[in-house]
Amino acid sequence: MKFIKDFKILKNTAVSGDTFILELQLKEKLPQMFPGQFAEVLISKSKKTFLRRPFSIHDVNTSKNTISLFVKKVGEGTTALSKYKTGEKVNLIFPLGKGFNLTKNKKVLLIGGGCGIAPLLYLAKCLNENKNDIHILLGGRSKEDILETEKFKKSGKVYISTENGSLCEKGLVTQNPVLKNKFDKIYSCGPMPMLKEVAKIAKQKNTECEVSLENTMACGIGVCLCCVVETTKGNQCVCTEGTVFNIKDLIWQI
Amino acid sequence: MKFIKDFKILKNTAVSGDTFILELQLKEKLPQMFPGQFAEVLISKSKKTFLRRPFSIHDVNTSKNTISLFVKKVGEGTTALSKYKTGEKVNLIFPLGKGFNLTKNKKVLLIGGGCGIAPLLYLAKCLNENKNDIHILLGGRSKEDILETEKFKKSGKVYISTENGSLCEKGLVTQNPVLKNKFDKIYSCGPMPMLKEVAKIAKQKNTECEVSLENTMACGIGVCLCCVVETTKGNQCVCTEGTVFNIKDLIWQI
Amino acid sequence: MADLKVKIKNLLFKNPVLTASGTFGYGEEFEDFIALNKLGGFITKGTTLKSREGNAYPRMHETASGMLNAVGLQNKGIDYFIKTTYPKIKKLDTNIIVNVSGSTIEDYVAVAEKLNTLEKIPAIELNISCPNVKQGGMAFGTSCKSAAEVTRAIRKAYKKVLIVKLSPNVTDITEIARAAEAEGADAVSLINTLLGMAINAETRKPVLSTVTGGLSGPCIKPVALRMVWQTYKAVKIPIIGLGGIMNATDAIEFFLAGATAIQIGTANFIDPQTAVKVVKGINDYLKKHKINSVKEITGKI
Amino acid sequence: MADLKVKIKNLLFKNPVLTASGTFGYGEEFEDFIALNKLGGFITKGTTLKSREGNAYPRMHETASGMLNAVGLQNKGIDYFIKTTYPKIKKLDTNIIVNVSGSTIEDYVAVAEKLNTLEKIPAIELNISCPNVKQGGMAFGTSCKSAAEVTRAIRKAYKKVLIVKLSPNVTDITEIARAAEAEGADAVSLINTLLGMAINAETRKPVLSTVTGGLSGPCIKPVALRMVWQTYKAVKIPIIGLGGIMNATDAIEFFLAGATAIQIGTANFIDPQTAVKVVKGINDYLKKHKINSVKEITGKI
């Protein structure tokens, strides 16, 4: 079941120069949400933002009845969103997409690049509840891009790569030594080139691997057919058949 | 000389349910401005407002280096403007139009209907400095529409008409007994039907009369030719040849 | 409650608010948001004889007050619709209209013939205006001759209500509308998307995989209104107006310009409840203005 | 500083940023806001043989990300321009191009001939695309035959650079562009406004005195870009691109689509400094992307 609701902003917290977390409260009880699901947000104060904007559900707090979004300012819409203040309302369509398939009692690796960490925090929490052995690899261009580490540490062991070496391992996230280990499953979200590299490594090692895609979307509910990705079953809508795909179902020009 | 500048909002004060006054401060020294001139305001936080919006200069405070706008919420743009807060910036093109021609040592009547009072406050002040004998007639549908009376009283004697009789004289502003008196000049701003009635009365009495028009505008600087009014010299731009016209130059279908 | 009922030929609509092809899936996708039976009807995604994968990604780009799409008629084909989708939606108490697309007249006819037999499909919308498929689609809709040809063929093959959907990418839309009318169309719907394009200045590449795409949303409303008004003066058959309708006021404007019914397209993406809000808003408007029936305002500017 | 110079025939522009007819008066109106000599050039308000009062008020309506206008070529006529305006602006160090409008070929020719003699007017823009005047204007621009005819007549009468401004209200703009090219146009500029309409739902009347008007602003940019790209592939003469350009990124997109120069129109109303900001922004873009000359990106998608 999908909903369209106004949320109240409880808090808008700057995380870094260009990222922020919106904590959004719903009046009625939140429906169940799965990690990897997303919301389509109406940014009504942005002059140039016509369509809604999709953001992953970063965290869910059932006691406060809130969800949070982890957002990076990249354009008009996200910049306008960063200026919303406590008490203001935003309209969401949610929860959308299918989310990740959760393992139980497994050794898993979560790989997040840039703001691809957004859906991984709630994922890590849920995997933790499922008693998995959780390893989390975060990557970015420099140490300024490595965010939320403390929160991730609550659910698993954290590894870090920065391209310029300003924090921990120097190099691409996909070059991090932790990838030499054997995992039962890899979960990943981030820029396409990274996901493709992750998929390649997972394939080589024959490791189960799910990736969350961020194709541009107009509707988020499976009707515009704009967000498609080629799969073994033909073009599928990322917003309804995904956003999470098992890499074995994707036909990627790697 | 016209300018394009950011102003800082010093104060946004609700005057009534649907009117408010924006007090706007300029960093550099304000240029000289004449009563009846206006500004074109960019309402950047309104999703649906594409063009600038014209507003009369309601008041000028040279010691605070501020101007104020008296605005009525009628649509998207003005509603968005009403939500601007202290400290926020708005961009203005100003001062535009020619303004009223000021008399000296004369007996004058100012007639304002609805938010047509906007340009009259600064006019009254300037006429006062010019030692005129000032009479001010304000009209509206009901007493809720009669605003700023105390401010006007500082410059002259105030008369009031309300259509429903909830304050002072009952009836149209143009039926107010003060109009029976003889004035050297009438200044007026308000809805078109009112202005036409005022013009008729002035003509009958052979009284000099200037009216300020509010034709819809795209540019405010005389280039789009959208705001024209028929005059004895052909179509003229209200934004540059007006907004104030002597009624003897207008060809109105009265 | 004002009288919102309108008719196209013998087909009764409980109200004049439909949803536009390609923006409403096959209806089901909106069941979480609205009661479909509150709509006058809905129009399915463009459906072709064979299943189509559509164009390559990227297919979408946001523009000022609108969007470009280059979906390219991705759909599972008419047989899948008949076998799988139709049984699920046929119980709905609203008019389900199938948008029929194709690239040859034979294809169009084959789809239309299959639809003849579906009891709960009272009408088809013939899409001769899709700008996103090479052959067919828009090509049919940009000349009187080909518009007439395809309408004639479908009119022969299809017994129920035939709506022809026109392209705005023409010098004179009234010519095409008249050609469709002359060949037996029961109504025309307009407009489909304007042909547009987007470029990414940073990558120096077109944004859409197909370079050009179809422009929709409020940005095109002034053009759509103008075309409805021109067409209203040119034909006698009813007009279904669409193009950038976001709310009831927009809808009223289309009625005044000459539309008998309207469709909500891109607005469904921004607020999936738009269509039912528009139904309510039209009713409120009529009551406020003391107008008994929505039919009374068609063309009344 | 990147090389911003572009040429149309033998006419050199210091940069490819012009301002569009009808949105920039005769230049003087912008002197408080920008230094006019920073522009590649500006194009005057449409000027006709005799003075014109234009259409009745109201002439303007805001739309989603755009506006409709129905000015109807109000201007004081070519003789007034020559006697009064030209002496005031002729010292400006930028290309002043006169937009020539008319309703008969004879009128167009008469205006063009008078302009031959003005030393500081190096080019005219022939407006065969004004949607707001009954006879003439757009009618010339919507058929190849009449576009060819008027271009031929002006080409005979006018010795300097001839730019023909095309209407987007056509099925195939490349046909018209080719017709103008064949008759000796030195460049085409596109697009003029899209024909649109607005209705006031409360009064149930058209908003504009002329019912329909010309749509401009960012809402039309996707259509304009597409037409520039199509025309770039169809003709060899340079293209001046316009339609909804608000900033340097938009301008770059037009170059990539095939424009040699661009014009700023409606944006002048929102920010009278747009044109000079765009000049700076193009320079910044070229530097960032290590491109020496703006000429290099024309048509390079």
Ligand SMILES: Cc1cc2nc3c(=O)[nH]c(=O)nc-3n(C[C@H](O)[C@H](O)[C@H](O)COP(=O)(O)OP(=O)(O)OC[C@H]3O[C@@H](n4cnc5c(N)ncnc54)[C@H](O)[C@@H]3O)c2cc1C
């Ligand atoms: C399912 C999904 C979940 C997402 N989750 C998050 C999240 O949790 N946090 C977050 O910060 N971002 C997330 N994104 C990306 C986010 O939606 C875009 O950054 C946002 O839409 C940009 O809006 P804007 O108006 O600021 O940028 P615009 O001004 O529209 O564009 C600025 C730049 O961003 C690019 N862009 C625009 N939309 C997208 C998109 N959907 N995907 C990728 N690039 C885009 C444009 O091409 C352009 O280069 C997600 C995207 C999807 C599809």
Ligand SMILES: Cc1cc2nc3c(=O)[nH]c(=O)nc-3n(C[C@H](O)[C@H](O)[C@H](O)COP(=O)(O)OP(=O)(O)OC[C@H]3O[C@@H](n4cnc5c(N)ncnc54)[C@H](O)[C@@H]3O)c2cc1C
């Ligand atoms: C020279 C001039 C000076 C003005 N001074 C003032 C002033 O001091 N205070 C004030 O409150 N208003 C003033 N106005 C009117 C003000 O500009 C409009 O109310 C405003 O532009 C409406 O913007 P909106 O986005 O809120 O309304 P919209 O959503 O654009 O329109 C809402 C309604 O207002 C009407 N409207 C829009 N623009 C105008 C306009 N220019 N004139 C009349 N009606 C319009 C529309 O037709 C519509 O019915 C002035 C107008 C002009 C031309």
Ligand SMILES: Cc1cc2nc3c(=O)[nH]c(=O)nc-3n(C[C@H](O)[C@H](O)[C@H](O)COP(=O)(O)O)c2cc1C
């Ligand atoms: C994503 C998308 C897909 C579309 N697919 C179709 C289609 O399959 N068949 C069709 O006739 N029109 C299609 N259209 C056009 C719409 O039905 C409608 O004519 C157009 O979008 C203008 O209306 P709007 O501005 O209200 O969206 C599509 C539009 C969009 C945005």
Ligand SMILES: Cc1cc2nc3c(=O)[nH]c(=O)nc-3n(C[C@H](O)[C@H](O)[C@H](O)COP(=O)(O)O)c2cc1C
């Ligand atoms: C108010 C107004 C008046 C115009 N007058 C003319 C004109 O006289 N001659 C002409 O060729 N184009 C005229 N145009 C069209 C513009 O020059 C330009 O082609 C169009 O507005 C599209 O560009 P834009 O979206 O950047 O404004 C006018 C446009 C507007 C908005």
Ligand code: FES
């Ligand atoms: S975004 Fe519309 S189908 Fe996925």
Ligand code: FES
């Ligand atoms: S508003 Fe443009 S000329 Fe007056």
